[in-house]
Amino acid sequence: MLTNKPTIIAITGASASGKSLFAQTIYDELFPELGENGISIIKEDAYYKAQDHIPLAIREQTNYDHPDAFEHELLTEQLHQLTENKTIKSPVYCYKTHTRTTNTIDIAPTPIILVEGILLFSNKALRDSFNMKIYIDTPLDICLIRRIKRDMVERGRSLDSITQQYEKTVRPMYYQHIEPSKSWADIIVTRGGKNRMAIEVIKAKIRQLINK
Numbered sequence: 001m002l003t004n005k006p007t008i009i010a011i012t013g014a015s016a017s018g019k020s021l022f023a024q025t026i027y028d029e030l031f032p033e034l035g036e037n038g039i040s041i042i043k044e045d046a047y048y049k050a051q052d053h054i055p056l057a058i059r060e061q062t063n064y065d066h067p068d069a070f071e072h073e074l075l076t077e078q079l080h081q082l083t084e085n086k087t088i089k090s091p092v093y094c095y096k097t098h099t100r101t102t103n104t105i106d107i108a109p110t111p112i113i114l115v116e117g118i119l120l121f122s123n124k125a126l127r128d129s130f131n132m133k134i135y136i137d138t139p140l141d142i143c144l145i146r147r148i149k150r151d152m153v154e155r156g157r158s159l160d161s162i163t164q165q166y167e168k169t170v171r172p173m174y175y176q177h178i179e180p181s182k183s184w185a186d187i188i189v190t191r192g193g194k195n196r197m198a199i200e201v202i203k204a205k206i207r208q209l210i211n212k
């Protein structure tokens with residue numbers, strides 16, 4: 001049971017810019033002090049729309065870098081529930097089948113909630129849910145190299161499918177929707193998930209929020 005409303009910290013930026021690593025590093029380094037009742041991470045990717053009604057070959061062509069690919073209303077509603085001290089059932093998304101699984105994950109409210117994803121600032125209601133907005137600003141060529149390595153290992157993708165998708169949707173949508181959303185950020189973090197000074201600054205701010 002929380003006595004104060006959670007502080008919700010959004011971390012956005014291009015695909016493979018280092019959002020997950022940045023959020024996970026902050027989580028791991030604060031976990032010994034805060035414990036599992038103190039801090040949690042929510043991924044925007046979990047809120048990709050379910051596509052069970054669409055054949056797999058068609059799902060492979062979906063534009064996953066457009067705001068319409070996400071159920072932002074559900075994420076906004078669930079963040080609101082967390083601020084009301086309620087436990088949510090967060091969806092679980094599978095990158096290989098391009099749809100949600102039948103599972104959900106229970107996430108209880110914690111004083112600090114990190115939310116990370118590519119299009120968190122694209123929806124006004126969602127954007128207004130955040131107490132702090134961080135943009136990870138990593139050059140797109142570096143992101144592409146990281147994405148190729150990661151998606152071949154972790155998301156079961158071929159080099160051909162990664163480069164085709166990159167040209168068709170990832171790159172154009174970055175310039176149309178992600179890069180302009182930087183203007184909503186309170187803090188811009190250069191390079192990516194290993195910017196030590198930025199990690200220390202955010203950790204210090206979180207400690208201050210927890211202890212006040």
Ligand SMILES: Nc1ncnc2c1ncn2[C@@H]1O[C@H](COP(=O)(O)OP(=O)(O)O)[C@@H](O)[C@H]1O
Pocket residue numbers: 013014015016017018019020021022146147150191192193194195
């Ligand atoms: N500063 C960095 N230096 C080297 N590798 C990095 C850095 N930031 C992230 N990575 C690596 O790049 C890949 C993509 O990072 P990730 O955090 O998954 O990006 P995102 O969540 O933005 O899609 C991962 O394999 C991660 O370990």
Ligand SMILES: O=c1ccn([C@@H]2O[C@H](COP(=O)(O)O)[C@@H](O)[C@H]2O)c(=O)[nH]1
Pocket residue numbers: 014015016019045048064065094095096098099117118170
């Ligand atoms: O079924 C899917 C769903 C998403 N993607 C790609 O994922 C990235 C967003 O995730 P990051 O962890 O921020 O990289 C987005 O660019 C989509 O293109 C996908 O390929 N397939």
